[in-house]
Amino acid sequence: MIFIVRTAQKVNTKVNRDLSKNSVESTADFLFLEPAGYPMASVLEEYPIIENPGVFEHYAREQWNGMIARKGEYLFDRRMYPDFAYRINEVEPPESVIGFKTRIIVKEITVSSAPTVEFTSDVSFDDVVGQEGARRKCKLIERFLQEPGMFGRWAPRNVLFFGPSGTGKTMFAKALANKTHVPILPVKATELIGEFVGEGARQIHQLYERAQEMAPCIIxxxxxxxxxxxxxYQELRGDVAEIVNALLTEMDGIVERSGVCTIGATNRNDTIDSAVRSRFEEEIEFTLPDEKERLKILESNIKTFPLPVEDVDLREIAKMTEGLSGRDLVSKVLKTALHNVIVEDRDYVNQGDLLDSVKKLKGVQKISDPERLYI
Known part of the structure; x- marks a missing residue:
């Protein structure tokens, strides 16, 4: 703390020297500031929220009195939240001195509401082909969501879904919500990484508070x-580290949130930080479909084509598509074939169309560099 005060004193000394050097005489009529956060990762989860603009304005004028304000530069709080920065978006007149009559306005921060989107699902387990092992393990989560009180401290509160992309992890989470008639709060982890330090951590806590209000509930x-x-595998930014710490706090159950089940999904479980992975009581693997399952996926989806299908051998296609996920079969084989037929203004889809889409897909996969798949 002593170091911070001395730093602030040095800044003020330099500003005063600049003031006399440049002979800036005009007093600023108003400043329009925008919160910019801390220059480095903070131990604080939150940055200051201005509840009373009038009180803040008096506080700001008193601490920054006599300093030169220039558009694009920063003003640092040196008292309540040392080192917290505010960017000067506008100053009138340009390059003027902050005085006791300067009007100071701070842009209101809008925190993303993405994690609090609530919805119910109409996806059922019948919509997902295969995944018998995952299906069996998910019965435990079903029972918990239906009777959260019976588990006590033995509840499966944190579950990790892992496996290749497109194998049904998201669909299973939606199917669980549908079967147990509970709401699901979906969020992509990337949406939690905010512009300001502390924003993501705040969203995590708000997400769990919302889930508790609606419990039983799936996050x-x-x-x-x-x-x-x-x-x-990465250099953690300060805000990412705080998001992880907030998530660990919630997963540890320090705040009791009965009836809330957290499901995390990844296709790279081997690269998840050990501190996070250890919080998951259950890990459920999702695998690529075998030949029989690929055939079933092809048969069930091709029935919904808006054009007739003639002379197709889906068994041959199923044999040729080993290593593809269910999503690949639908979006990169069936959809590609259908779109090509529509573009060529033909009346029906045949075996040649399906073979062409498979060959095209395999050609793309063959030239792909495996080392760059996750970049």
Whole structure:
């Protein structure tokens, strides 16, 4: 704290020298400021929220009195929240001195509301082909959401879904919500990374508070590795570290949130930070479909084509598409074939169309560099 005060004194001394050097005489009529956050990661989860603009304006004028204000530069709080920065968006007149009559306005911060989007699902387990192992393990979550009181401290509060992209992790979470008639709060981990330090941590706590109000409830965090990647694989920004700490606090159950189940999803479970991974009591694996399952996926989806299908051998297509996920089969094989037929203004889809889309997809996969798949 002593270091911070001395730093502030040095800043004031330099400003005063600049003031005399430049002979700036005009007093600023108004300043329009925008909160910019801390220059480095803060131990504080929150940055200051201005509840009374009039009181803040008096406080700001008193501490910055005599300093030169220039558009694009920063003013630092040196008392209540040391080192917190405000960017000068507008100053009138330009390059003027802050005085006791200067009007100071701070832009209101809008915190993203993405994590609090609530919805119910109409997806059922019948919509997902295969995944028998995951289906069996999910019965535990079903029972918990239906009777959260019976589990006590043995509740499966944190569950990790992992497996290749497109294998049904998101669909299973929606199916769980549908079958148990509970709301689901979905959020992509990347949406939690905010512009300001502390914003993501605040969103995490708000997300869990909202879930508690609606309990029993599912919180589904997709792309978990975006914030919980092992430190060996990334340099953590301050805000990401605080998001992870906030998430760990909620997952540890320090604040009792009965009936709330957190489901995290990732296709890179081996790179999840060990501190985060250890909080998941259950890990449920999602696998790529085998030949029989691929055939079933092709048959069920091709029935919904808006054009007739003639002379197709889906068994052949199923054999050729080993290693593809269900989403790949639908969006990159069936959809590609259908779109090509529509573009060519033809009346029906045939085997050649499906073979062409498979060959095209395999050609793209063959030239892809495996080392760049997750970049």
């Amino acid at each position: 589904f965090i997709d792309e978990l590795d975006a914030i919980a990647l092992d430190r060996r």
